[in-house]
Each structure stands twice: as C-alpha cells, then as structure tokens.
Amino acid sequence: xxxxAVSVNGDRLRSRLEALARIGADPRGGVSRFSFTPAHTEAVxxxxxxxxxxxxxxxxxxxxxxxxxxxxxxxxxAYPAIAAGSxxxxxxxxxxxxxxxxxxxxxxxxxxxxxAGASWTRPFVSIAFADEEGNQFGVGCLTSRFFVGDLxxxxxxxxxxAEGRALRDRVAAWESVWPRExxxxxxxYFELHVEQGPKLEAEGLDGAVATAIAGMSRATITYRGHAxxxxxxxxxLRKDALWGASAFVLxxxxxxxxxxGDAVATVGKLDVEPGATNVVPGLARLxxxxxxxxEELLEQLRGAAEIQARGIGMEYELHVEVSEWTHSPVVPIDxxxxxMALAHAARxxxxxxxxxxxxGHDAKIFAPRMPTALLFVPSKGGISxxxxxxxxxxxxxxxxxxxLDMVTALARxxxxx
Amino acid sequence: xxxxAVSVNGDRLRSRLEALARIGADPRGGVSRFSFTPAHTEAVxxxxxxxxxxxxxxxxxxxxxxxxxxxxxxxxxAYPAIAAGSxxxxxxxxxxxxxxxxxxxxxxxxxxxxxAGASWTRPFVSIAFADEEGNQFGVGCLTSRFFVGDLxxxxxxxxxxAEGRALRDRVAAWESVWPRExxxxxxxYFELHVEQGPKLEAEGLDGAVATAIAGMSRATITYRGHAxxxxxxxxxLRKDALWGASAFVLxxxxxxxxxxGDAVATVGKLDVEPGATNVVPGLARLxxxxxxxxEELLEQLRGAAEIQARGIGMEYELHVEVSEWTHSPVVPIDxxxxxMALAHAARxxxxxxxxxxxxGHDAKIFAPRMPTALLFVPSKGGISxxxxxxxxxxxxxxxxxxxLDMVTALARxxxxx
Numbered sequence: 001x002x003x004x005a006v007s008v009n010g011d012r013l014r015s016r017l018e019a020l021a022r023i024g025a026d027p028r029g030g031v032s033r034f035s036f037t038p039a040h041t042e043a044v045x046x047x048x049x050x051x052x053x054x055x056x057x058x059x060x061x062x063x064x065x066x067x068x069x070x071x072x073x074x075x076x077x078a079y080p081a082i083a084a085g086s087x088x089x090x091x092x093x094x095x096x097x098x099x100x101x102x103x104x105x106x107x108x109x110x111x112x113x114x115x116a117g118a119s120w121t122r123p124f125v126s127i128a129f130a131d132e133e134g135n136q137f138g139v140g141c142l143t144s145r146f147f148v149g150d151l152x153x154x155x156x157x158x159x160x161x162a163e164g165r166a167l168r169d170r171v172a173a174w175e176s177v178w179p180r181e182x183x184x185x186x187x188x189y190f191e192l193h194v195e196q197g198p199k200l201e202a203e204g205l206d207g208a209v210a211t212a213i214a215g216m217s218r219a220t221i222t223y224r225g226h227a228x229x230x231x232x233x234x235x236x237l238r239k240d241a242l243w244g245a246s247a248f249v250l251x252x253x254x255x256x257x258x259x260x261g262d263a264v265a266t267v268g269k270l271d272v273e274p275g276a277t278n279v280v281p282g283l284a285r286l287x288x289x290x291x292x293x294x295e296e297l298l299e300q301l302r303g304a305a306e307i308q309a310r311g312i313g314m315e316y317e318l319h320v321e322v323s324e325w326t327h328s329p330v331v332p333i334d335x336x337x338x339x340m341a342l343a344h345a346a347r348x349x350x351x352x353x354x355x356x357x358x359x360g361h362d363a364k365i366f367a368p369r370m371p372t373a374l375l376f377v378p379s380k381g382g383i384s385x386x387x388x389x390x391x392x393x394x395x396x397x398x399x400x401x402x403x404l405d406m407v408t409a410l411a412r413x414x415x416x417x
Numbered sequence: 418x419x420x421x422a423v424s425v426n427g428d429r430l431r432s433r434l435e436a437l438a439r440i441g442a443d444p445r446g447g448v449s450r451f452s453f454t455p456a457h458t459e460a461v462x463x464x465x466x467x468x469x470x471x472x473x474x475x476x477x478x479x480x481x482x483x484x485x486x487x488x489x490x491x492x493x494x495a496y497p498a499i500a501a502g503s504x505x506x507x508x509x510x511x512x513x514x515x516x517x518x519x520x521x522x523x524x525x526x527x528x529x530x531x532x533a534g535a536s537w538t539r540p541f542v543s544i545a546f547a548d549e550e551g552n553q554f555g556v557g558c559l560t561s562r563f564f565v566g567d568l569x570x571x572x573x574x575x576x577x578x579a580e581g582r583a584l585r586d587r588v589a590a591w592e593s594v595w596p597r598e599x600x601x602x603x604x605x606y607f608e609l610h611v612e613q614g615p616k617l618e619a620e621g622l623d624g625a626v627a628t629a630i631a632g633m634s635r636a637t638i639t640y641r642g643h644a645x646x647x648x649x650x651x652x653x654l655r656k657d658a659l660w661g662a663s664a665f666v667l668x669x670x671x672x673x674x675x676x677x678g679d680a681v682a683t684v685g686k687l688d689v690e691p692g693a694t695n696v697v698p699g700l701a702r703l704x705x706x707x708x709x710x711x712e713e714l715l716e717q718l719r720g721a722a723e724i725q726a727r728g729i730g731m732e733y734e735l736h737v738e739v740s741e742w743t744h745s746p747v748v749p750i751d752x753x754x755x756x757m758a759l760a761h762a763a764r765x766x767x768x769x770x771x772x773x774x775x776x777g778h779d780a781k782i783f784a785p786r787m788p789t790a791l792l793f794v795p796s797k798g799g800i801s802x803x804x805x806x807x808x809x810x811x812x813x814x815x816x817x818x819x820x821l822d823m824v825t826a827l828a829r830x831x832x833x834x
Contacts, residue, residue, distance in 0.1 A: 196646055197648075197650055198654045199649075202654060214648060216648075218694060228799065229776060229801060229802070230681065230685055231708050231775035231776045232612065232613045232615075232616075232775040232799065232801070233615065233681070234614065234615070234681065235670065236674070237616070237619060240670070240683075243666065243667065246662070246663035246664070247663070249659055249660065250660065250664060253657070256652045257652045257653070261651055264647065264648065264650070264652055265652075266647035266657075266694075266695070267659055267698075268647055268689070268694045268695060268697065269692050269693065272687050274685075275686050277683075277685045277706050278683070278685060279683075289647055289694050291647070358646070358649040358650075359646060359648045359649050382649065382650060382654065383645075
C-alpha cells in the first residue's frame with residue numbers, strides 16, 4: 001500500500017489532544033504541566049500508551065524525553081531514524097496546543113500507518129520532549145539539547161530545579177513508567193507547532209513552513225538627564241530622560257515597520273527614576289529586543305538602533321548608555337525540506353507560505369545538525385501561552401496530514417537513495 | 418531717620434544662615450530639619466534669640482509657628498501688623514536656603530532697623546512657620562493654614578504624625594522655650610524665597626516677583642493594547658500600549674513648549690505591564706502634571722491633553738482611559754504689590770522680572786487673604802531640595818534689602834493712608 005494514500009484520523013487526534021489537556025489542567029484556566037511534576041508523569045504514561053497502540057515502543061532517555069521507537073518491517077532497521085515530535089511541558093496557564101500538537105500529531109502518524117496496514121521504509125520515532133519551556137530548570141529546550149548531545153550525562157547530573165531537586169533523580173523515577181534506553185541516531189527531525197502569532201489567520205492561510213529560527217539581539221539603553229522640580233524647571237531647560245526613551249520607543253517601531261515584516265522590535269520593559277509625579281525623570285532605562293530571520297538584517301538593525309539611541313540623546317541633551325548586545329544568531333533551516341513542505345501542502349490544496357519562526361522551538365536544536373522541518377498551523381487571534389490559545393480542528397487535522405505526508409515521503413526518499 | 422536709607426547687614430545674615438544650616442545638618446549632606454524634632458526646637462530657640470536681639474518679642478502660636486512681635490514707638494500698635502517670614506523645616510537632605518532665607522531675612526529687617534535707630538510706623542512681625550514641607554503630617558503649608566484660620570484649634574487637636582504623635586503635644590512642649598501667644602492680625606505678608614528653578618540664573622537676572630502661585634492639574638492616563646509574544650506578533654498587528662504612552666509623552670512636551678514658558682507639563686511616572694523583555698506591553702499607565710500661572714491656559718491644556726491622549730489611542734489602536742483631573746487653581750497675587758516690588762528693585766539697580774511661582778509656598782496661603790509679595794532670588798543651577806542648593810551671597814543680601822525696602826515702604830504707606 002502506498003503510504004502517500006494514508007490519512008490521519010482527525011477525530012482521534014482531537015480527542016487525544018482534549019484528553020491530554022485535562023492532565024495538568026489549571027483551575028484558573030489553561031494547562032500548567034511542568035516537567036517532572038505528577039501531571040507530567042501522568043502525561044508520559046498516557047502518551048506512551050498511545051505510542052504502544054500505534055506500534056511504537058515507548059522508552060525514556062537520560063533527560064526524561066519519551067521516545068516511541070518504531071522499526072520498519074524491511075531490513076532497514078539499522079538506519080538512522082526519522083523523528084517527529086515536540087514537547088509535553090507547558091508554561092503556567094498555557095494553551096492546549098503548544099507542544100502537545102506536535103507530540104500527538106507524530107503519534108497519529110504512526111497510528112494512521114498502522115491502521116492502514118502501511119509499513120515504514122525507515123525507522124520512525126515519535127518524541128515527547130520533557131522540558132522545552134524552561135520553567136523548571138531555567139534553560140529553554142533543555143531536554144532536546146541533551147538529546148542531540150549538547151549536554152553530557154556528567155553535565156546533566158549537575159542540573160537542579162529551583163528547589164534543588166536534581167533532574168537526574170526526576171528522570172530515574174520514570175524508569176518504572178517506561179524502560180530507560182538511549183535515544184537512537186536520527187536522520188531528520190519534523191515538528192508541527194502552532195504559530196503562536198496572528199499572521200496566518202490574518203492572511204487566511206492554512207500553514208507555514210519555517211525558513212529559519214529568528215535570531216535575537218537584546219540590549220539595555222539608559223538615558224540620563226537631570227531629575228528636577230516639575231514646577232520650577234522650564235520646559236526649555238529640562239533634561240527629561242523619559243523624552244529620550246519615548247522617542248527611542250517610537251524610532252524602533254518605525255525602524256522595524258520599515259523592514260516590511262522581516263524584523264520586529266520590542267521595548268517590553270521601561271523604568272523611570274525617580275518615578276514621582278512632581279519630579280522630572282532623571283533616568284529612563286529600557287530593554288530593546290530585535291528579532292529577524294535574516295542575520296545581516298539583524299546586524300544592520302543593531303547598528304541603526306544604536307545610532308537612533310545616541311542621536312536621540314543628542315537631540316534631547318541626554319547622556320546615553322548602550323549596554324553590550326546579547327545575540328542569538330539566526331538558525332537557518334534546510335531549504336530542500338522547505339521546498340518539500342511547500343510541495344506537499346500544495347498537493348493537498350493547502351495555502352501555506354514560508355516565514356521565519358519568530359519563537360524558539362525544539363526544532364531550533366535540530367536544524368543545525370540534520371534536515372529539519374518546522375511546520376506551523378494558525379493560532380486563533382495569534383494568542384498563545386494563554387488559556388485562550390486555539391487552533392481550529394480543521395487546521396489540526398490538516399497539519400497532522402501534512403506531517404504524515406512529509407515523514408513518509410522522506411522515509412521513502414531516504415530508502416530509495 | 419528715613420527708613421528707606423536703612424541697609425541690611427549681608428555678613429550677619431550670611432553667618433546666621435550658616436549657623437542655622439548646622440542645626441539639623443544631615444551626615445549624608447544637606448539639612449534634614451523636620452518639624453518638632455529636637456533640631457527644630459534648637460532652631461526655634463536660636464532664631465527666637467535673634468528676634469529678641471532685633472527688638473522683637475518671640476512667641477509661639479497654637480501650631481508651633483515662631484512669631485517675633487514688634488510694636489512701633491508711635492501709637493499705631495493696635496493696627497494689624499506687617500509680616501515677613503517663611504518656614505524653618507526642610508525636606509530630607511534639603512538645602513540651607515529653602516525657608517531659612519525668608520525667616521532670617523525678616524529677622525534681619527528688624528535688626529537693621531534697630532541698628533540704624535529707625536522706628537517702625539506700623540507693627541512688624543517676623544514669622545518662622547513650623548511646617549511647610551509636609552514631611553511630618555503629610556499636609557503642605559500646614560502651619561500657615563492654621564495661622565490664617567483655615568484649620569481650627571479643634572481640627573489641630575486631631576492632627577497626628579506618622580508615628581501617632583499629636584501636633585498639639587509637640588507644640589505644648591515649646592511653651593517652655595518661648596511664651597505661647599495667639600498670632601496678631603496681619604495687614605500684609607512678605608516672603609523672600611529662593612527660586613528653586615534655573616530661569617533667573619539662566620537669564621542673568623537678580624530676582625523675580627511672583628505674579629501668581631501656579632495652578633496644577635493632574636490625571637492618570639492608561640493605554641491598553643494586547644500583551645503578546647514579542648517574536649511572533651508582526652509589527653503591523655501589534656497593539657503596543659507603550660507606543661501610545663511614548664507618543665503622549667512627546668505630545669505633552671510639544672504642547673507645553675508651545676506655550677512659550679507659560680506652562681509646564683511633566684510625565685514623572687510611567688509603568689508598563691507585564692514589563693517583560695519578550696512581551697509586547699499590554700498596558701502603559703502614566704501620570705501627567707500640568708502647571709501654569711494662568712487659570713484659563715491650564716483649562717485649555719487639560720482639554721488639549723485629553724484630545725491628544727484619545728487621538729493617540731485611535732492612531733495606535735489602543736483603548737484609552739483618562740482619570741478625573743485633580744486641580745489646584747491658580748492663586749493670583751495682588752498686582753499693586755508686584756508693581757511696588759518692581760519699583761523698589763529698579764531703584765536699587767537690580768534686574769528683576771515678574772513670573773509665576775511654579776512651586777507652592779506659605780505665601781500661597783496669604784495671597785487670597787491680604788496684600789502679599791513673594792520675592793525670588795536665583796538658585797544656582799536651579800537646584801533645590803538637595804544638598805547642592807545654592808544662592809550667591811550677593812543675591813542673599815540684595816534679596817534681604819529688597820524685602821526691607823518693601824516692608825518699610827508699605828509700613829509708611831499704610832500709616833500715611
């Protein structure tokens with residue numbers, strides 16, 4: 001049977017997403033499922049069970065990642081596997097799709113293949129990473145970093161949560177849930193995720209394939225003027241630090257708008273001192289964050305932001321300090337995987353585009369190491385990390401089918417090659 | 418002897434200002450002399466002694482104001498008195514001139530008259546108000562309000578400081594320092610004060626006479642947008658509350674600048690929520706303060722500020738809330754007293770101008786009730802409420818002479834009339 005004809009079961013995927021959302025449901029709304037908490041353990045048990053139903057063998061790796069291993073009927077079992085997945089943990093009062101969609105869509109791929117009696121031509125594994133959000137140990141994508149070998153077993157032994165509990169002990173507790181086994185080598189990684197932004201819905205699109213994980217640059221800008229009496233100091237003699245900060249906020253908006261969607265700029269923090277109604281602000285300190293999927297644009301924007309910061313300082317006669325920039329470079333994503341994703345979406349009549357991923361995901365860890373595809377489906381109103389996070393079931397099913405089509409096509413290509 | 422020929426003694430005034438500054442000197446710098454503290458008691462004892470040297474009789478009124486009473490040699494002792502003074506208390510780490518200058522210049526007027534053998538044609542009193550800054554009891558100009566009868570004895574009994582100590586008990590403790598006596602009725606009030614702003618120094622002027630005590634209007638402006646992911650939310654779809662607040666800050670600056678010095682506008686407080694580097698601000702709340710010496714201008718500015726606030730909200734697609742305005746009306750100052758002040762300054766060759774008082778003073782309490790003059794001398798760099806507060810000794814002497822010239826001229830005018 002041609003695996004390209006295999007269809008995912010949208011109803012099953014929906015009922016499993018709903019069942020998973022009940023595990024760690026927060027009485028205040030949404031899902032609070034933090035890594036290695038009892039809710040997480042319960043989720044690992046439940047999802048591992050579904051993996052087994054789908055013909056996969058659930059195992060736990062050294063970082064607590066749940067890995068459902070499948071071995072093809074053919075003799076290709078020794079080949080590196082094709083993987084699909086995402087993470088099981090959530091932010092506090094998070095949504096029911098962030099992470100969960102990618103995990104259960106990957107399980108659905110295996111389940112649909114099994115139901116159809118189709119066989120894999122390459123080993124397939126579905127992965128439920130233990131800790132992507134970084135709530136417990138303070139490191140984003142912690143357990144996918146371990147998966148690819150970025151963090152040694154030795155290093156993992158030193159990792160503790162805020163209450164001093166070692167990650168290692170938390171993982172050990174799961175050996176009674178599913179057997180402990182080292183993760184297999186991978187040939188490619190696929191992740192289906194909700195967009196977490198409003199672009200796809202606003203443009204009436206069905207999905208997007210990531211061209212890159214956006215790079216990010218951050219700096220602190222401090223304007224210093226003179227704190228002074230808000231009555232006796234004439235406007236023309238003021239050195240009001242907030243004037244500088246305000247002009248900078250608006251300048252960054254214009255700068256980012258002018259990139260036509262290729263970059264964003266955010267001032268999310270702004271503090272004013274002394275912060276009294278009747279005192280002219282003597283100091284205003286803000287944090288600027290720039291993101292773009294294009295490294296050279298990010299570099300240009302850093303330069304432009306710095307020129308703006310200093311020029312505004314001269315205009316308002318303020319002293320300006322620009323801190324060192326912290327920088328996470330753009331992570332490019334394999335172009336042939338992007339083309340393949342576009343082609344498969346087109347074959348199903350889905351309207352998808354290429355765009356950078358503006359947020360980090362486990363795929364960010366895989367993209368520099370192997371062919372990786374990061375697929376997005378629309379988020380209603382762009383809302384995410386919030387109880388109102390929502391993706392229409394039509395897009396959930398469509399996204400899972402897109403994932404299945406790509407995974408099976410790649411399995412076939414690799415086997416043919 | 419013509420009292421117009423009497424000269425103040427600048428050296429004496431300087432040495433007394435320096436002696437007073439040592440009482441309540443703060444080890445961190447400047448003067449921290451709060452009402453009814455031991456430092457204040459010591460200051461009352463010292464200044465009362467100087468009053469006595471100057472031929473005045475020191476007394477304490479029901480609010481702890483130190484009043485040096487003089488009775489003229491002539492039969493006019495029953496007439497209402499001409500008063501000059503200011504306050505003895507300071508802000509934390511305040512300057513040595515704020516309040517102290519007006520108190521000691523008034524004492525110097527009496528001392529200079531006595532030294533010259535000149536006699537008053539009307540009763541003269543010098544006043545050292547106990548609490549103007551409002552540090553202890555939370556009310557500005559508290560004891561001058563009592564002086565003019567705004568606060569009854571009954572009301573005064575209820576006034577307590579932050580530690581629950583009654584003002585009444587504090588005042589009672591001073592009966593052993595100087596006799597308790599009700600303040601005499603006044604015909605006019607004079608106050609010499611440091612400008613506390615940079616205008617006089619910047620324009621090379623020797624002084625200013627207040628045309629009014631500036632009125633003040635305050636409101637809270639709240640911009641609400643949508644808190645959102647700082648990566649995944651495209652610039653064109655953001656509802657960034659800080660954009661609105663920043664535009665408002667700059668609009669208020671332009672609005673106030675455009676009055677050409679007739680008004681000031683300050684945003685001294687600005688809070689952003691949620692206030693995280695990677696979240697688009699969903700809320701920005703700021704406090705706007707407008708001041709002007711012209712009531713109708715203040716009203717226009719309130720209207721203009723509200724239009725700006727709402728227009729900016731529409732421009733950036735934000736919800737805007739403007740709170741109720743709190744408003745202290747402009748307190749006008751007797752025009753003939755202003756003219757008289759200008760004439761006397763001109764006679765001595767001093768370069769003075771008319772301008773509103775941008776800060777409140779004890780004179781604000783007297784101006785609606787009797788002929789009042791509020792005279793300013795320059796503040797170095799406009800610095801006040803700070804250890805670096807400074808006024809050149811030349812201007813101190815010149816200011817005291819200006820005060821003496823006006824007080825004696827008015828005494829003569831009133832006696833003639």
